[in-house]
Amino acid sequence: MKITRRQFIGGTAAVTAGAGLFGFNMLAKSDFVNAAGAEAGVKTFRNVCPRNCYDTCAQISFVEDGVLKKVEGDPKSTYTNGKLCLKGYNYTRRVYSPDRIKYPMKQVPRGSGNWEKITWDEAMNTIAGKILDLKKRYGSTLPICMDKYSGNFGITHYGIEGTMSSIGYTTRAVGTPCWPAGIDSQTYDFGTIVNNDPEDMANANYIILWGSNCAWTGIHTLPFIMKAKERGAKLVVIDPILTSTASKGDLYIQIKNSTDGALALGMARYILDNNLVDWDYVKANSIGFDEWADYVKKNITLDWAAEKTGVPKDVIIQLAHEYATAKPASIWVGYGMQRHTNGGQNVRIIDALGVMTGNVGKSGGGVNYAHLETWGFNYHAMVMPAPEGSVGMPGANGTYTDRAVNMNNFAADVQALTDPPVKMLWFACRNSVSQDPDTNDIIKMFNSMELVVTVDSFFNQNVELSDIVLPATTHFEDWDVMASYWHHWVGINQRAIEPMYESKSDVEIAMALSKAMNALEPGSCTYPTEGDPEEWTAKEFNDGIHALLGISSYKELLDGPRKANSLTVAWADGNFRTPSKKIEIHSELAAGNGLPAIPIWVEEMKAPAQYPIRFMTPHPQHGIHSQFQNLDWMMAANPEPVVEIHPELAAKHGIAEGDKVRIYNDIGEVTIKAHLTRTTSPDVIVSYEAWYKDSKFNVNYTVKAIPADMGKQATGMDGIAFHDNFVAIEKA
């Protein structure tokens, strides 16, 4: 079975290596050597999935004659445990997709579909020329704006930020759509985000999945949850939608959106009234608890909580009693529940529940959100000095800085800038047209540009509106190092196959751009013009990372990923990182930012009269945002999007299964096929965000850039209330 590398591999050619062809017994060592038992000529390599996914899977790739034949989960990571999700098993299909961007191309005019192949030299000279032209016309590089986010979270991919720094002070999309409100909550309460090792969830006696659809979005934690269940633990899922995750629960609670804080406050009232508080823990570790307890007793009743949340009073009592007594009890706060105008505040109230029951700092416990403890790399590819004489936004003591625009309000913020205006966009690891709120405004923003460059591997909706597209490598064609924001493993990414077609990694593109700029104007770009991809990765390591992982060189990761074992139980040492060094139930930092000092109830956003239906657009099963769903195997499994509608709501509008539904509000509309289901409630419709091949489907036409309540403190910008999205519907 031989497959040679071809320019255009389509059909089934590249994916013939069936499951079971190579056994796991051969996976012991893979530093470019064939492990015993491997088919002759098959090499194995270590890779890590670089997607913005909780699981950051350690992978083994199987390569024959330079062709990637199969990708498996690496059994050396006890978290990945030899398994991938359905996206992971599709990687061979992704790498060899005929739809990959193969070489630099230009589109004249933008949006016409009139693409023409160009050379790397032409692409780089055009881009370099435009950068220098803008710099000359406006006196700085501020008219150049970069938007990079989560296409690839590898550490060397911060070289995209480095590309910008190396040309001068530029305009940058700052912030994150994922999790900022919740990060700030835990920053106010504990000083930062740290979660228990998700593998430790196996030790819980009670688990609440609070606004997390981990059966789709973080699948590798589920086996640990199931282990806990086998030991007798109870699983509760709190979500407005009866998701796949909810179907695994012993108890499913269909809460009204954005009222999680009311549920948690109701639980707190019960816990206080029934003296189930862990006073020893609270007194030793927190400040402000009495003030909050006073607030709860004076203001919160179980009847109010039941009315607010739609959760019956007896269920709130049961949940509160079980959570407070089944020690240890673990909460996983998902990112879905904080995508609301009071989302951060609701997370603070849930944090307080964990504290009052003494579940923080315990194995099998925790209020688990995320962590960045294994991310202490050098960011060598990112940290580049501005060229001499560069001018930017005035900073401290006569220095200059970049100009920030809010990633979560990108179109409006970019267009509002006048002095100087933004005239060139550089997208990498980012599909703004598909993923940003207010698609119509995003398109308007594109129209006001002189040059739009997108670096990507696929002809997505962002590329469709760009002038120049540059082909990006996949992670099998590149060296990198990868950490997770959830589990505690770190792994290396080897170059398993040569870069496909004419693709380059983002760092190689930075080097090529630097060459072109310095040829046109010596000294205009500080990015190195030469460098070996493995060396770039090696330079990200330091003593801190070595010590954390128990290694002395990155090369040891070629034997398998390593886990930071010192981090297993978050806050076990009680060394909180708040100003007071205690858990701050009363946070002066929050108060100073204009937020309530204590975790009190903040009203949720109500539906406006003309748009009474909430349109939720959470994360899909078959793709990760705009990635994977476009592949033929995924299109076969999930050929078209649907909007989930409760039969009562559908009947009200004369909508039957399979009808087209026009979903609209004052900023835009989208038409989607109806699927009638009781998994949602009669005032909420659901369609999962994604990019389908050859489709204009895009939920973000109706989504407004409404800020969440928190995020600025830790991430520079507030989060976005994706789920406070209100629409009207009609049969199309």
Ligand SMILES: Nc1nc2c(c(=O)[nH]1)N[C@H]1C(S)=C(S)[C@@H](COP(=O)(O)OP(=O)(O)OC[C@H]3O[C@@H](n4cnc5c(=O)[nH]c(N)nc54)[C@H](O)[C@@H]3O)O[C@H]1N2
């Ligand atoms: N309506 C709605 N919208 C949402 C959300 C929602 O819940 N509802 N969720 C939001 C959230 S949480 C997020 S994180 C964002 C995600 O939005 P994005 O960060 O835009 O995420 P992706 O679509 O995963 O990736 C963007 C692009 O990166 C490309 N890419 C992959 N690897 C590389 C690489 O190595 N180099 C380069 N240059 N490109 C690469 C991919 O091909 C893809 O086209 O979407 C947000 N949008």
Ligand SMILES: Nc1nc2c(c(=O)[nH]1)N[C@H]1C(S)=C(S)[C@@H](COP(=O)(O)OP(=O)(O)OC[C@H]3O[C@@H](n4cnc5c(=O)[nH]c(N)nc54)[C@H](O)[C@@H]3O)O[C@H]1N2
């Ligand atoms: N397959 C797949 N995996 C992914 C992603 C993907 O696109 N696809 N995206 C990745 C990224 S970038 C992120 S940020 C994470 C997100 O991971 P998750 O947080 O698990 O995902 P979401 O879909 O944003 O939301 C989770 C759940 O929150 C619920 N929810 C919404 N509003 C509320 C509320 O008010 N209260 C409660 N209790 N629940 C609510 C939604 O119904 C949804 O079921 O997943 C990552 N993993």
Ligand code: SF4
């Ligand atoms: S998308 Fe997530 S679960 Fe799937 S292979 Fe990648 S890291 Fe693993």
Ligand SMILES: [Mo]
């Ligand atoms: Mo995200």
